[in-house]
Every structure is written in C-alpha cells, then in structure tokens.
Amino acid sequence: MESVLALRGLVLLRDSVEWEGRSLLKALIKKAALGGEQVHILGCEVSEEEFRAGFDSSINSRLVYYDLFRDPLNWAQTGEALPGGPLGALQAMCERTDPGPVTVALDSLSWLLLRLPCAALCQALCAMSRQHACRGGGPAAGQLCVLGLLHRELHGPGPMGALSSLAQTEVTLSGTAGQASAHILCRRPRQRPTLETLWFSVLPDLSLDLQGGPPLESQPHPDPHTPQVDPASHLTFNLHLSKREREAKDSLTLPFQFSSEKQQALLRPGPGPATSRIFYEPDAFDDLDPEDPDGDLDV
Amino acid sequence: MFPELNNLLNTTPDRAEQGKLTLLCDANTDGSFLVHHFLSFYLKANCKVCFVALIQSFSHYNIVGQKLGVSLTVARECGQLVFLEGLKSSVDVFFRAQAEPHPLQFLREANAENLQPLYEFVREALKPVDDGEAAWRCPVLLVDDLSVLLSLGMGAVAVLDFIHYCRATVCWERKGNIVALVHDSGDTEDEENNILLNGLSHQSHLILRAEGLATGFCRDVHGQLRILWRTPSQPTTQRDRSLTYQYKIQDKSVSFFAKGMSPAVL
Numbered sequence: 001m002e003s004v005l006a007l008r009g010l011v012l013l014r015d016s017v018e019w020e021g022r023s024l025l026k027a028l029i030k031k032a033a034l035g036g037e038q039v040h041i042l043g044c045e046v047s048e049e050e051f052r053a054g055f056d057s058s059i060n061s062r063l064v065y066y067d068l069f070r071d072p073l074n075w076a077q078t079g080e081a082l083p084g085g086p087l088g089a090l091q092a093m094c095e096r097t098d099p100g101p102v103t104v105a106l107d108s109l110s111w112l113l114l115r116l117p118c119a120a121l122c123q124a125l126c127a128m129s130r131q132h133a134c135r136g137g138g139p140a141a142g143q144l145c146v147l148g149l150l151h152r153e154l155h156g157p158g159p160m161g162a163l164s165s166l167a168q169t170e171v172t173l174s175g176t177a178g179q180a181s182a183h184i185l186c187r188r189p190r191q192r193p194t195l196e197t198l199w200f201s202v203l204p205d206l207s208l209d210l211q212g213g214p215p216l217e218s219q220p221h222p223d224p225h226t227p228q229v230d231p232a233s234h235l236t237f238n239l240h241l242s243k244r245e246r247e248a249k250d251s252l253t254l255p256f257q258f259s260s261e262k263q264q265a266l267l268r269p270g271p272g273p274a275t276s277r278i279f280y281e282p283d284a285f286d287d288l289d290p291e292d293p294d295g296d297l298d299v
Numbered sequence: 300m301f302p303e304l305n306n307l308l309n310t311t312p313d314r315a316e317q318g319k320l321t322l323l324c325d326a327n328t329d330g331s332f333l334v335h336h337f338l339s340f341y342l343k344a345n346c347k348v349c350f351v352a353l354i355q356s357f358s359h360y361n362i363v364g365q366k367l368g369v370s371l372t373v374a375r376e377c378g379q380l381v382f383l384e385g386l387k388s389s390v391d392v393f394f395r396a397q398a399e400p401h402p403l404q405f406l407r408e409a410n411a412e413n414l415q416p417l418y419e420f421v422r423e424a425l426k427p428v429d430d431g432e433a434a435w436r437c438p439v440l441l442v443d444d445l446s447v448l449l450s451l452g453m454g455a456v457a458v459l460d461f462i463h464y465c466r467a468t469v470c471w472e473r474k475g476n477i478v479a480l481v482h483d484s485g486d487t488e489d490e491e492n493n494i495l496l497n498g499l500s501h502q503s504h505l506i507l508r509a510e511g512l513a514t515g516f517c518r519d520v521h522g523q524l525r526i527l528w529r530t531p532s533q534p535t536t537q538r539d540r541s542l543t544y545q546y547k548i549q550d551k552s553v554s555f556f557a558k559g560m561s562p563a564v565l
Contacts, residue, residue: 017500046532075418110501114494154498
C-alpha cells in the first residue's frame, strides 16, 4: 500500500458530488509536507483560509499558496490578482519551484479545464515537469508530483482522456455504506498498469486511515436525527395479533398443504361420506322418460 | 418558511449557519416552493437579502410571501430586501443610455462574455452599512433562477464565474449565504446546463433536489425531495448525509413524510 502512496508525476484525483476528493488531496499534501517536500498549491475553488483549515501551523508554514479564488479574472482591478490569469498563475508556479522533491496541488484541475483550452492546460502540465527536470533536481520522474483534483461529472470523454494519457496515476473516488474507496490505476514505464482498490477515511487531523477491505456491515446505520416512525400507528385496521390469535394461525392447516396425514386419508377410502347425492323433485311440467331422456327436445 | 422543512434541515431562523452555498434543483417538477421557503426564512432570520428574481414578478413573490408570514413590500421599504425584478428591469436596459451600467446589460450586448455588471449589482446591494452597528444579521443572495441565464445566451462558465465571485464576496468576505435554483432538464445533451448543475453541486454545502415521482403525477404526493449535506473541504467521520422525503404542497405549507407514508395511502 505504501508503494502506491509514493505517487510521482501527474496524479489525477477524480471525485464526484457524493464522494468529494478535497480532503484526500489535503491528506496527501500533509503527507508530502511531513516528508520534507516543498508544497505549492494553486487554490481556485475555495478560499485560502478554508483550504488551510485542518493543517497544523508547522505544515501551514511549509505551504506556498497561490490564491486564484479571490479575484481570478481581475474584475476588482485592485492589482492584487495573479498576473496572466489562470494560465499565467500556472506558469508562475513552474518557475518558482526549487530543485528537489516538490508536490504541486491543483485545486482544481476542473476549474482550470473549464476556463482554459484543454491543449494549453496539457502543455502547461508537461512543461511543468520538463522545467523542473531542467533545473537540475534529478530525473524528472522522481522529483515532481502534481496532484490534480478533477470533478468527473464536469468533463466529456475528450478532455478526460487527454488528461488520463498524461497521468501516471489515476485515483477514482467512490464508496459504499458510508465508507470511501479509492480505485488506483498506476501506469509505470515499461510495466503493465496496476489497479488496486483501497478503503480509506480521512481523519479530522488530515491523516489517512487505510482499511483492509470493504466494510463488513452492508446495512446503512439508521440516522439518529430521523425520528423512528412507527408505520402501524394511526391505522384504521389492526396489524397486530394477540398470542391466542397467533397460535390459532400457526396451527391452521392450509387447504393445499400436502402432509402425511392428508396422504393417508386420500389413499384410504374412509368411512366418511364419500359419495354425494342429488335430490330432485320433478314439477308438473317435466316429462321424464327414463329410456329417452332427451325426448322432450324437438331435434 | 415551512416549519417541517426546517425540522428536516435541523435549522431555525435563529440558528441559521453562515458562509454556505445552498443549491436548489428541480427535475420534472416545480421547485419554486423551495425559493419561497428560503426567502421567507432569511427575512425572518433578520438577514439582508438581495433577491435576483428573473422568473416571476415582485407581486407574485409578495403574495406567496404573505401566505408564509413575510411582507416583501415592508422588507423592501425598510432596506432589508433588495429586489432585482428581472422581468421589469430587462425592458429598462433598452431605454437607458448605453454608457450607464445595468445589471442585465448582457441582454443588450451581442457577445456578452461575463456577468460582471450583475455581480457588481449584488456586491453593492449587500455592502455592509457604515453606521457602526450592523442592522442585519448577515447578507444573503437568492437567485431564481440560474438556468434562465443560460437560456438568455450566457455560457455555463460565465454563470459559474458569476457565482464564484458572489461566493468570494458574499460567503467568504462577508460571511453570508447564497441560495440558487437550477433546473435539471434531464437532457443529457444539454451540456451547458449539466456543467452548471454539476459545477455548482461540487461547491455546495447543501443540495435540495425536488423530483417528480417516477410513477407520474399524484394528487396526494406532489414529489420527492432529496437532501444532501456536503462538506467540500473538511473530512467528516460520518460520510456526507443524504435523506429522501416525499412531500405535498398545500396552500400555506408543505408537508413532508417518509417514502410511501403519505397519509392518503395509509
């Protein structure tokens, strides 16, 4: 599991509305910061204050944050917006990373993909790893990790496919019964892609808690806030049985239930009334001729 | 406001949360009762409300509001409510000098790229008063509805940018709330609406989705409401909660019940 978590290159965190991925992104950022890496964050979707919430002060001081949330399109014209818009901000991040292990977090790639041409974004991502390698940090593949948060409902197969082809790892978030899971597809050079599923939760201090397998209980827990409604209250008919009624019901033999007693009764012609008789009283107009019962018909 | 809906959402006007984006969504039914609920809820909570009303007239919302116990006329006169009546002011756009900015200026421009004038209107309407003492609790932006902006020619990204800036100003800077209605046409080919709906869903703290019944119309059950609580940035020990209830809209209230538990069928 640890080898899967040693993520390098472009890592796509694909989340959905029901299974959000920002907390996993923050957990991976914390892990990188604790490992001594530089961490650069491009924040587009939430405020810096909201993003930094949950990190303790030692980690917060290691994070280099580029705020594209407050005024991404320079509407305020205060001069505080990052120059060059979203693409300029992305390129500026490339130039400011020092040699050595670096983790770059993009919150979110979806935000960038909606506002930038897909090709320009892909080129910027490729340029990022190339520039980092040129800066003498060692082999490019081992030094730079780009974590991109991607909301999978927002994009069509074209842009998703383009980003997938650039990515070394794709983590798709889903879950069941309140437990989140990550399906991790790793592509390593000259090796077959590997697919692994991890069940995890992110704790309030943003550390990752990995579970071995899917949750044992498949029943969802009843929500403690919902009052338990008794469906049998306020009815105009009775759904409950008393003890006597229940015993009588249980001892009843159903007419088509075949039991050994019934089999014996059928096989043995019993003394009970086996034949039935029909009693007929002819009235005055009946003309009964026993030899020709149909004599009264004019055929 | 509907007290039963407050119970389901576990909130009251006194305990309204701040800094939240609530997304209202309707599919195969009319979700406007949710707009009326939040309008009266936030007026009763003593919040300053900016209502961008693009669908109905002021008198319509006022009549419904009176049934729910609020007077929009009084709220507007005392400055608690800033009401942008889209149907009326859209006509003004064409009779004003072009140099004067108007929130619905995009109607006049052939290639309107963004909704910055509308954002500036909202920012100005919800500006904190400078008299030292806050008259109102927190600012609230209510939009009915965002899908019509797509119909009027704006792109989904332009509408998302408008909400982005409103979030930055209203939710983050001024610790207020935003409530917006988006229709879900159910048409997978309507890419713009799907981008808008999904994009806003990812930013929302609360999603209320009113759906028509899968089996068709019913006299006693008007639809089904799915409630999804989200925490877009913080991990939770309990996964985001989701509840589903069915409802019936009456003259002055809406009653909610568990699925299949309508009093009419019991």
